[in-house]
Amino acid sequence: MWPLVRQKMLYAATRATLKKEFGGAHIKDEIFGTAIDEVSLSGYHKYLESLTAPLPLTAAEEELRQIKLNE
Numbered sequence: 001m002w003p004l005v006r007q008k009m010l011y012a013a014t015r016a017t018l019k020k021e022f023g024g025a026h027i028k029d030e031i032f033g034t035a036i037d038e039v040s041l042s043g044y045h046k047y048l049e050s051l052t053a054p055l056p057l058t059a060a061e062e063e064l065r066q067i068k069l070n071e
Contacts, residue, residue, distance in 0.1 A: 019027060031047055033039040057065065 029044075029047070031039055031044060033043060037043050
């Protein structure tokens with residue numbers, strides 16, 4: 001248990017230091033993942049694609065969106 005907490009604390013401290021040293025304006029995106037393929041280059045490309053994908057809407061929300069588009 002303790003080694004996992006230590007790793008998380010080390011990660012958080014390192015991340016904060018990097019953001020501070022580079023400045024927030026130089027860091028374009030922050031990606032978090034639980035698997036290696038989520039934080040790889042292909043995972044980053046999937047992340048970028050997800051930003052341009054349509055939002056998931058419920059049936060009621062989709063109906064309202066269609067009504068607004070038709071007005």
